[in-house]
Amino acid sequence: MSATGWFSRSLACSFAFLTLVLVPGTRTEALQRVKLVSETEVYTVLVSNTQANRFVFPFRVEKITSSAPGLDVKFYRNTATVSLVGEEAAEMIVYAKGKSYMLNLIPKDIPGETVILEVQAPEPVKYQQGYLKAIKDLIMAGYRGEMPDGYQAVEVFKKVKDWEKGGTLYLVRVYRCPQALTLKEYVLMNTGKDTVEVSEEDFLKGNVRAVSVDRHEVRPGMATKVFVVE
Template identity: 25%
Template sequence: MPHPDRHAGPRPLPCRPQQARPSAGPTCHRVTLASLVALITCADPARALQVLDARDGVAIEAVMSIREATRIRIDGAPITDVFGNVYSSSCGPTPTSSGVDAGTTPMPAAPEFNPSGEVVIECDRDKGEIYIRPVGDAPKPVNLFVSSAQATYTLVLRKADTPADTIVIRDRSLRAVSPSSGADTHRLRGAAPDHIRALKAMLVAMAADRLPTDIRVEDISRQVQLWEGVTFAQIGRYDGRGLVGERYLLQNVGQDTLVLAEQEFDRVDGALEGQVLAVAVEHHNLRPGDMTNVFVIRRAGPR
């Protein structure tokens, strides 16, 4: 039986073999970037700066200190919103809250606590920057969605014993926002754009099974052929707000540990409709027998 067309399922990385994912051999630059940055920062603390070339919807890796604050900023634009598994935040409502009304500027608030949260966030509203610290000793990376008025960036933050550091997100695909524009200033200082709020609401609905009334869920059991050594099945579909959310369950049935990245599931021409807008992988490192949820959000199209 011929191997299925890769474009009918999640698209593999260029450096992945089409029939298997061996544990040895060349690795993608994205996978080794975090380790390289960690070595640089340990060797020369005075140069502890991570400049990441990024674009909307593509996951990028960085290193987060386990014992010091890590600053995050976007080159040329203030941060307007942050979403993730947050333990506490001084930036406004936490992910367990109802959110901020459109057109209003969120004000600093007393932290609310999410017992299962992975990161503490502090805001510098004047500069449009955030400071983060990990919570607990779990070795798994922390995923954060960091938004400006123009784009949302997916950060996969690896923990390392490094000094205080700064992460600079640089998006060469976007023109700098003019500070003289009144409309732009309102967007940067106010609530997140509607499409970002919609993506956040869809991801929360899929990950936490908290369904807003305008999102419809359908249970699905559909096997998708992916790589050798894994099983991959769609287990749910979520419709609403002009978006389609797809929830998948991936299991490592091979003999080697798998290292996953969001880009491997960015299906532009998939079996289902609509352009992919966001991908989130719950666990990036899978030992043999381990499983993880994979969430894909795409623009809705005709069914």
């Protein structure tokens, strides 16, 4: 197995962060700060089930939806008043600027909360030996048929094209992680009568970061795997 075409670019996976700050003194409200990092995360927020709660967003709210029967929400521009009755948690989805964020509201017998929401850029994933090792680890996971941490595999198996050197190229599956590198697994099947030569340079196009070809010579009736990192 060989691999060429390494490029240095940043990659990131998204994580949700919740900071709870209790304000001492005579105030009747507690202050929570919730940092919105990714649309794929669910953000947990403590709310009062005896008093109204105030939410302040960093953007103008377009819509708020929920199917929870005990939840009442009234919003105007970048603020919302949220009341939740009972002891059951409720999910609330906030829409703004073409994005949506899901909040998981946990009711407690506490004074009304003030929740400050902030948008935070995702932090880059730190790998032990840097970016090159991250690419190698991703490709090796593909060869072993393992699911890399934080990734989801989408089964595709569709014909991409007839290989100009002979045979047919198929896209088998795609490994994805939000705001990180994408790994695509191809299979090149030699359906002809002559041996087909395959090189990494055949796939180094567009935004491809790295390529690894299992077999560089494919005899008739045989196949080779090709992993492409984007």
